[in-house]
Amino acid sequence: MNYSSELIKGTLKTIILKLLSDNNKMYGYEMTQKVRELTADKIQITEGALYPTLHSMENEGLITVESEFIGKRVRKYYSLSVAGKSKKAEKISELADFINTMKVLLDLRLQ
Amino acid sequence: MNYSSELIKGTLKTIILKLLSDNNKMYGYEMTQKVRELTADKIQITEGALYPTLHSMENEGLITVESEFIGKRVRKYYSLSVAGKSKKAEKISELADFINTMKVLLDLRLQ
DNA sequence: GTTAAATGCATAAGATTCTTATGTAATATT
């Protein structure tokens, strides 16, 4: 089972920030695979969503990029900026707070 | 503090289904007030989001409506249909499952 | 007793963030 997409909507940036917080540097395709692995395929980040989001986060100054050549193929490694680190903390705590609110509102039983 | 709106996106139908599951019948404006109250103003459903969503849920057969006149003013009471009841269960468990996944993915500490 | 706020519905334009489709090219696998 994977989720109806409207739930994931709005959490993609937070997921990227968390991945980069844990992993120092990652490239886009690697993020999609890591998330599939960590969620047992429940969350599958599409490239059409991922790449534009990475570009916009770069424009916002949340992440920095460095290109690396693997053979003839380019790979773009992203890292958290200082602003990105504080944004990560902010987004994570906002999401936790939101979930706690939803838990009360909807009587959710979580594990 | 209230949440950045992209988080709420995708949960509005679930919230409406839950409210109607608990309350037998409610009208739109009442829902906005109830949610504000239950979430200490953290979640504020806007009318621009609510009314179109109610109309689409009615078209989907999830809720039924009956108009009532309070003085000269109309009030539209909504109730869950049978399909709405099962949709409510489905949406709630989907959200709970999603949250559990996010909890693992993002190391969330919930209350 | 008139003005302002709250109640209660509604729609429309624009923003945001996805999905799906498509494209390109290199590398690895069968």
Added chain:
DNA sequence: AATATTACATAAGAATCTTATGCATTTAAC
């Protein structure tokens, strides 16, 4: 040699919001 995977990218369209606006009634405040 053909196919799958890796790795980037963009664009059209869908979905779901926000913000703005509108109308009318009823209640509260000055």
